[in-house]
Amino acid sequence: xxxxxxxxxxxxxxxxTASEERRVAVVPAAVESLRELGxxxxxxxxxxxxxxxxxxxxxxxxxxVVSASELHxxxxxxxxxxxxxxxxxxxxxxxxxxxxxxxxLNDPLLIRDLADLGVTAVSLDGVPRTLSRAQPMDxxxxxxxxxxxxxxxxxxxxxxxxxxxxxxxxGVARPAEILVLGAGVAGLQAIxxxxxxxxxxxxxxxxxxxxxxxxxxxxxxxxxxEVESAGAGGGYARALTDAERRFQLGxxxxxxxxxxxxxxxxxxxGGRPPLLLxxxxxxxxRPGAVVVxxxxxxxxGNVALSRSDDTVVTDRGVTVIGAGNLPATVPRAxxxxxxxxxxxxxxxxxxxxxxxxxxDDEIQAGVVITHGGRVVHHAAAAAVEAVTxxxxxxxxxxxxxx
Amino acid sequence: xxxxxxxxxxxxxxxxTASEERRVAVVPAAVESLRELGxxxxxxxxxxxxxxxxxxxxxxxxxxVVSASELHxxxxxxxxxxxxxxxxxxxxxxxxxxxxxxxxLNDPLLIRDLADLGVTAVSLDGVPRTLSRAQPMDxxxxxxxxxxxxxxxxxxxxxxxxxxxxxxxxGVARPAEILVLGAGVAGLQAIxxxxxxxxxxxxxxxxxxxxxxxxxxxxxxxxxxEVESAGAGGGYARALTDAERRFQLGxxxxxxxxxxxxxxxxxxxGGRPPLLLxxxxxxxxRPGAVVVxxxxxxxxGNVALSRSDDTVVTDRGVTVIGAGNLPATVPRAxxxxxxxxxxxxxxxxxxxxxxxxxxDDEIQAGVVITHGGRVVHHAAAAAVEAVTxxxxxxxxxxxxxx
Numbered sequence: 001x002x003x004x005x006x007x008x009x010x011x012x013x014x015x016x017t018a019s020e021e022r023r024v025a026v027v028p029a030a031v032e033s034l035r036e037l038g039x040x041x042x043x044x045x046x047x048x049x050x051x052x053x054x055x056x057x058x059x060x061x062x063x064x065v066v067s068a069s070e071l072h073x074x075x076x077x078x079x080x081x082x083x084x085x086x087x088x089x090x091x092x093x094x095x096x097x098x099x100x101x102x103x104x105l106n107d108p109l110l111i112r113d114l115a116d117l118g119v120t121a122v123s124l125d126g127v128p129r130t131l132s133r134a135q136p137m138d139x140x141x142x143x144x145x146x147x148x149x150x151x152x153x154x155x156x157x158x159x160x161x162x163x164x165x166x167x168x169x170x171g172v173a174r175p176a177e178i179l180v181l182g183a184g185v186a187g188l189q190a191i192x193x194x195x196x197x198x199x200x201x202x203x204x205x206x207x208x209x210x211x212x213x214x215x216x217x218x219x220x221x222x223x224x225x226e227v228e229s230a231g232a233g234g235g236y237a238r239a240l241t242d243a244e245r246r247f248q249l250g251x252x253x254x255x256x257x258x259x260x261x262x263x264x265x266x267x268x269x270g271g272r273p274p275l276l277l278x279x280x281x282x283x284x285x286r287p288g289a290v291v292v293x294x295x296x297x298x299x300x301g302n303v304a305l306s307r308s309d310d311t312v313v314t315d316r317g318v319t320v321i322g323a324g325n326l327p328a329t330v331p332r333a334x335x336x337x338x339x340x341x342x343x344x345x346x347x348x349x350x351x352x353x354x355x356x357x358x359x360d361d362e363i364q365a366g367v368v369i370t371h372g373g374r375v376v377h378h379a380a381a382a383a384v385e386a387v388t389x390x391x392x393x394x395x396x397x398x399x400x401x402x
Numbered sequence: 403x404x405x406x407x408x409x410x411x412x413x414x415x416x417x418x419t420a421s422e423e424r425r426v427a428v429v430p431a432a433v434e435s436l437r438e439l440g441x442x443x444x445x446x447x448x449x450x451x452x453x454x455x456x457x458x459x460x461x462x463x464x465x466x467v468v469s470a471s472e473l474h475x476x477x478x479x480x481x482x483x484x485x486x487x488x489x490x491x492x493x494x495x496x497x498x499x500x501x502x503x504x505x506x507l508n509d510p511l512l513i514r515d516l517a518d519l520g521v522t523a524v525s526l527d528g529v530p531r532t533l534s535r536a537q538p539m540d541x542x543x544x545x546x547x548x549x550x551x552x553x554x555x556x557x558x559x560x561x562x563x564x565x566x567x568x569x570x571x572x573g574v575a576r577p578a579e580i581l582v583l584g585a586g587v588a589g590l591q592a593i594x595x596x597x598x599x600x601x602x603x604x605x606x607x608x609x610x611x612x613x614x615x616x617x618x619x620x621x622x623x624x625x626x627x628e629v630e631s632a633g634a635g636g637g638y639a640r641a642l643t644d645a646e647r648r649f650q651l652g653x654x655x656x657x658x659x660x661x662x663x664x665x666x667x668x669x670x671x672g673g674r675p676p677l678l679l680x681x682x683x684x685x686x687x688r689p690g691a692v693v694v695x696x697x698x699x700x701x702x703g704n705v706a707l708s709r710s711d712d713t714v715v716t717d718r719g720v721t722v723i724g725a726g727n728l729p730a731t732v733p734r735a736x737x738x739x740x741x742x743x744x745x746x747x748x749x750x751x752x753x754x755x756x757x758x759x760x761x762d763d764e765i766q767a768g769v770v771i772t773h774g775g776r777v778v779h780h781a782a783a784a785a786v787e788a789v790t791x792x793x794x795x796x797x798x799x800x801x802x803x804x
């Protein structure tokens with residue numbers, strides 16, 4: 001250990017404020033390694049409760065449990081899973097750093113305010129997803145993995161038959177046919193989990209390069225021959241043309257009726273999720289079929305009818321489950337993985353007790369949103385520019401636009 | 403086909419009346435084979451709705467959809483899953499047969515009334531469970547199989563971590579440790595399903611002969627060496643002595659804390675389920691642990707704190723799920739299997755359009771409860787005798803004792 005002033009970083013673990021959010025940024029088992037950054041690791045009272053970690057668990061791990069206001073005052077680095085409330089963020093100081101999945105593109109005015117306050121804002125959802133050395137920091141992937149797993153459990157719980165083929169004295173039950181739309185991290189984990197449970201699984205992705213990954217998990221590939229491969233690097237798809245989109249919607253609608261369960265996982269970074277199943281496709285599903293939409297959220301979803309965190313049953317008996325925040329429902333697994341992501345990023349970015357900002361570093365260029373009074377992240381800066389010139393909304397004049 | 407009068411049996415499929423009951427005694431796919439018993443298969447309007455079968459599905463299968471009152475009037479044999487309401491049963495005639503899982507020992511006075519009415523009551527829960535030729539009729543087994551499968555899904559949905567071991571860029575998640583109490587049909591299916599999902603599974607049964615079955619599914623056996631084997635034939639355990647029971651409760655309490663999930667499946671035919679986990683055992687489970695009690699019902703359960711069809715979370719964060727009727731939550735799988743059970747039994751018992759009662763037949767001795775004005779089933783007759791001599795309650799004088 002070096003001398004005290006060099007290692008004086010005080011890390012604070014915030015209690016999440018979003019409703020139904022049960023994760024915590026750092027689990028007790030990860031506290032000890034964070035103490036290498038500085039002697040004090042603060043935890044807000046009750047921060048772990050949703051994931052079944054008590055304040056005592058944190059104390060035993062060497063953390064100091066404090067009130068929210070004490071944490072906001074004392075912490076040099078504030079850690080969260082989801083974006084803290086704008087009230088918390090707007091009270092931060094220029095010597096403070098906030099680290100979390102901040103979704104900066106969803107609230108550019110708040111990002112501008114953080115820059116004005118001189119806060120260093122670090123967003124884990126900006127970790128470059130195909131950079132090998134960044135993978136241990138990739139919170140979107142670790143959380144997508146949880147979501148893909150839980151999607152199958154949620155589907156199985158809602159489904160009216162078995163997932164596996166079962167042979168009993170009362171006859172043979174055929175296995176469920178499951179279609180997974182989107183073969184990113186969540187989709188591939190959904191395929192793997194459905195396979196474990198004995199379902200017959202088919203995967204679809206607009207990126208043809210995903211086909212081998214689908215097959216390597218033992219699943220069939222749904223091929224829509226007239227859709228050209230739409231890989232765009234970073235594990236994401238490019239936006240389809242209107243003609244491609246219409247073709248895809250029609251082709252999926254023609255195919256989907258033979259599946260018992262559909263799990264939709266397609267995301268566009270910083271944008272609206274693509275619509276993959278229209279109402280007429282859902283109307284073709286058999287009564288009892290189950291659709292789980294991992295993309296369901298305030299900005300839409302992959303599935304018409306799906307509603308954020310809600311379940312809709314159609315007149316025909318098709319269950320459409322909006323499941324945009326499944327990681328929060330497996331809070332220990334999600335928090336354990338997130339802890340490792342955030343810890344790895346902190347060790348990458350902090351040296352001798354302070355952030356060492358280097359925007360030539362590919363990882364930092366992705367995650368550092370504001371620093372030194374400026375919005376330094378390219379896409380975030382563009383979003384702030386777009387909002388302030390287009391709308392001209394002055395947040396401090398306009399009540400509560402957030 | 404023989405001439406019409408010989409084959410004139412009219413079969414009626416009742417709509418279930420219990421709350422939350424989504425099963426149906428006969429699925430559309432099984433209607434055609436029932437028509438070999440007689441030209442008319444009646445279905446009560448909406449009978450299949452809970453399992454996502456429409457009236458049209460039944461019509462397409464060759465059934466006639468009728469009102470409840472028409473079905474009660476016209477059917478020679480009324481089929482149900484659970485016991486029909488006492489109102490329905492008390493309107494039956496001496497030329498009618500009712501077939502279902504009637505749980506005759508739970509309401510002896512109702513059974514006596516059915517005998518007085520001359521009704522033939524056939525209960526599928528009386529099928530001899532170890533008789534090889536009876537296995538295709540064994541509804542308790544077919545439904546227990548559904549319950550064991552769904553218990554794992556329910557546990558996985560409530561659990562705060564993954565079931566499988568998962569290795570990702572964010573580290574290794576250890577697999578869940580699952581203990582299954584009772585290795586009958588439900589317990590063995592729970593073991594198999596938990597294994598599929600990648601959990602580390604341990605099974606326990608007081609019948610030492612169950613150990614090989616547990617091991618054959620790849621699970622560990624929890625041995626409590628001082629409990630002698632308590633196999634009693636029929637796949638059930640004998641009642642333990644008080645000393646054995648106390649020892650078992652203490653020994654399980656000492657072992658249970660190392661498991662993440664406990665699934666309890668122990669049943670006693672016609673009796674209260676044995677208590678296996680007392681409150682102090684649940685208090686020893688770690689926060690976030692999940693207990694699923696398949697025996698939870700109006701007569702108790704395997705687990706202190708469990709409540710019929712309800713979920714309790716303790717102060718320490720242990721989730722105790724009362725799950726006494728899981729088959730109703732997988733209604734197609736359960737109804738398909740039950741259809742085969744009931745059809746096989748009907749073909750065994752009916753010949754040329756009428757029931758051929760032969761109480762020397764081991765199957766019939768198990769399932770025929772009342773016939774020809776008498777309670778002919780031994781255990782049911784004893785229960786009726788006990789209630790009428792002990793309590794002296796005259797049901798027709800006493801309002802609504804049921």
